[in-house]
Amino acid sequence: MLDAVLKREPILHSDLKEGKLSFLAGKAKRIQEHLLLEIEQAEQEKEQVKQLISNMSHQLKTPLANVIMYEELLKDSALTPKQQSHFLEKMHTQSVKIDWILKSLFKMASLEQNAINFEIEPLPIHETLMDALNTVYEQAQKKQLHIELESDKNPILLHNRKWTAEVFANLLENAVKYSDTGGRIEITVQSLEMYTQISFSDNGIGIDSSEYQAIFRRFYRSKRVENIAGSGIGLYLSKMILEKEYGYLTVESQVGKGSCFTVFLQNCKN
Structure with a gap:
């Protein structure tokens, strides 16, 4: 029965007559069901984390690329003060967007995991x-x-x-x-x-x-x-x-x- 639990295989002693062995078989089945449920929940959480990382990457990809682009443009010594101001403003806008996305993602993850003491x-x-x-x-x-x-x-x-x-x-x-x-x-x-x-x-x-x-x-x-x-x-x-x-x-x-x-x-x- 213990081997069956470890291998995630069905426990085949459920048809035993009443007695100590039947009692142990019932306990083993409940333990197995509990473990399988925890494994399933762990797999779901793992998949959620993968999706979250993928979505974060997708959300942040464009604004981060824009910040890098504006930084490269600002290195050009031929830019006029007006052009520099324009690109600095653009960079600031993208930085604010990144900050907003990260804060929103943090709030979302915290609420999903019940990590916030939420009082009404x-x-x-x-x-x-x-x-x-x-x-x-x-x-x-x-x-x-x-x-x-x-x-x-x-x-x-x-x-x-x-x-x-x-x-x-x-x-x-x-x-x-x-x-x-x-x-x-x-x-x-x-x-x-x-x-x-x-x-x-x-x-x-x-x-x-x-x-x-x-x-x-x-x-x-x-x-x-x-x-x-x-x-x-x-x-x-x-x-x-x-x-x-x-x-x-x-x-x-x-x-x-x-x-x-x-x-x-x-x-x-x-």
């Missing part, structure tokens, strides 16, 4: 929304986008302020990124019986209904936006954060007319 508490939602709005204000201004918050109340919801602000910021950044200059983004807060829904609507390029599930997968990017900067991490990260808060995220969209992402957070019990 009753907090007013408007303050969390303002944290997120502050992160996209400058980007929205550059594209002359009008952002409007429609809410008469400031409900107390169960959430983690820091991580939920990250969810809202991801949704707002996507709305800004995929909206045309002069567009409009509306944020509405509506209380329901068990949840409060916070909706983010834009009049951007929209999403095909066939991609509703795919956009929440890790590193997924639609072919329609391949030429627009992005990593495919934001929505996946947002979905994970909300699951830890016992909330969820939905999307409704129409190609060419815009999208509406809705976050559902639990109301606090009176």
Whole structure:
């Protein structure tokens, strides 16, 4: 029986009559099942690490190549001060992108492995929304986008302020990124019986209904936006954060007319 466990072969003593040997056979089978489960989990984790390394390499390849290229260009002594300033700015942009990708990957890996002490508490939602709005204000201004918050109340919801602000910021950044200059983004807060829904609507390029599930997968990017900067991490990260808060995220969209992402957070019990 021990040889069978070590060789991952079936234990053939299960038809023995009741007695010490039958009892040992049952124990051995349970040990074998436990070991096989652990082996399977280890293989899955190994595959996840391989995929993560592969995806990190893919995400970082272009910005790193750009930094190296700009560095080589800056070594040219014939460059004018204006040209040097231009390439330094380009290098800085790529460095910021690398930093953002690495931080996002770290957050994603930490949440996946439950390596973060994730606490939720009753907090007013408007303050969390303002944290997120502050992160996209400058980007929205550059594209002359009008952002409007429609809410008469400031409900107390169960959430983690820091991580939920990250969810809202991801949704707002996507709305800004995929909206045309002069567009409009509306944020509405509506209380329901068990949840409060916070909706983010834009009049951007929209999403095909066939991609509703795919956009929440890790590193997924639609072919329609391949030429627009992005990593495919934001929505996946947002979905994970909300699951830890016992909330969820939905999307409704129409190609060419815009999208509406809705976050559902639990109301606090009176």
